[in-house]
Amino acid sequence: MKTIDRISRARAALITGAPFFATLALSMDVHNADNLTATMATDGKSLFYNAAFVDQISDAELRGVIIHEVLHVALCHHTRRGNRDAKLWNVACDYVVNSIVRKLGFALPDGALFDSRWDGDTIESEAVYSALNNTTPDPDGDESGDGQDESGDGDGDGDGQDGDADGDGDADGDGDGDGQDGNGDGQDGDADGDGQDVGGGAPGQFGDVLDAAPSHDKDALKAAEMDARTRVISAAQIAAAQGKADAFTESMLGKARQTPRDLFAVLANFCDESLRTSPSMARPNRRMIPHGVYMPSQMSDGMSRLGVVLDVSGSVFAYQDKLATFLDALNNARDVSAPDLTDVVQCDTAIRDRQEFEEFESVSVDLKGGGGTDMQPALDELAKVSPAAIIVFTDCEFWDAPTDPGVPVIWARWGNGNAPDFGELIDV
Secondary structure (H helix, E strand, O other), rough: OOHHHHHHHHHHHHHHHHHHHHHHHHHOEEEEEEOOOEEEEEOOOOOOOOOHHEEEEOHHHHHHHHHHHHHHHHHHOOOOOOOHHHHHHHEEEEEEEHHHHOOOOOOOOOOOOOOOOOOOOOOOHHHHHHHHHHHHHOOOOOOOOOOOOOOOOOOOEEEEEOOOOOOOOOOOOOOOOOOOOOOOOOOOOOOOOOOOOOOHOOOOOOEEEOOOOOOOHHHHHHHHHHHHHHHHHHHHHHHHHHHOOHHHHHHHHHHHHHOOOOOOHHHHHHHHHOOOOOEEEEEOOOOOHHHHOOEEEEOOOOOOOEEEEEOHHHHHHHHHHHHHHHHHHHHHHHHHHHOOEEEEEEEOOOEEEEEEOOOOOOOOOOOOOOOOOOOHHHHHHHHHOOOOEEEEEEEOOOOOOOOOOOOOEEEEEEEEEOOOOOEHHHEE
16 A cells, blocks of 8 residues: 555544544645655644655554644644754654653554653643753753653553553563663664654654744744644534544643633634534535545534624724734634624724625735724624624724624724723734
């Protein structure tokens, strides 16, 4: 069987048993990249593989490595490195990810990095990196000399994760193999040992995480994080539709929606709660269709409309970067909550433009206006179509305070004005 076919089959095999991971895996393009990675790697958008590595591992281990890569993306490891050493950052992230994979009961190739000190559910990769950086001058080695503790018994019921990577019960090592007791020749800090030295990484490491963008490109990194969080939310909703939203999936959903509290998280929560949607196969998830997979998308319980007001007073033309940030967050939030229609009204002291966008259309605008600031005409106009909720992008420098329209409102403020005494406030 061709290598790419094995990867396709492995991703498909996750659909029924692990739809959360399947959805995330299927959202990434797959590319052969023998010159980029010695095992597998991801930059958040694509899944790269080395054919020789994939061909030598079992089907169960391949599924585990795919989940390993998916978790790098779900945890935004591809956007969080900053100026840290890339090699050591990979190692730190692998400790966290492998702990989660093992707890969930999936197999990993022999020699996978584990350490009982670092539980993926309770520690961040930055903390692991700091610990490694303080004790290990070279990420290729294990300065402590005591190897990696893999004696845990896991709590999953999957592919033989009872304390070993392949279910054969020998992962605790006996001093002469490639186990995780620190005495094996691939896990004792010897970079020339028989452990897998992936992309210049540590022995026993596989599955590189590549930066989504250079560390200085904050906008690109933020966009990549937002994209990853949007996909996590969609994947969790699909898992819930199949009745397989376990505690881990729920925790990932919570992190994607609430941590940190930023514009996308707030808008996604607001839309999801206000529009009263639920998973349905009546309209398949559009992210999955290009991959030949049909999964449920969110659909409103009735006709749902989202109202959006854009403050196009004179000052907004000097802050179009804020508008671009807002529209990116809005479109990603719409991707999650899937309103049937989104009404966008541009207003200064009067309505300057009105557009209607269907579910699959991205909101984009040509600014019109340039006068003062009075949002009441726009709120009155939207009241005619009874939206489920209204989002207002404004500097809050109102000439006259607007009145409560009687539906949930969020003020996405980009200036220093005072928000009205109703609705929720988030600064752009």
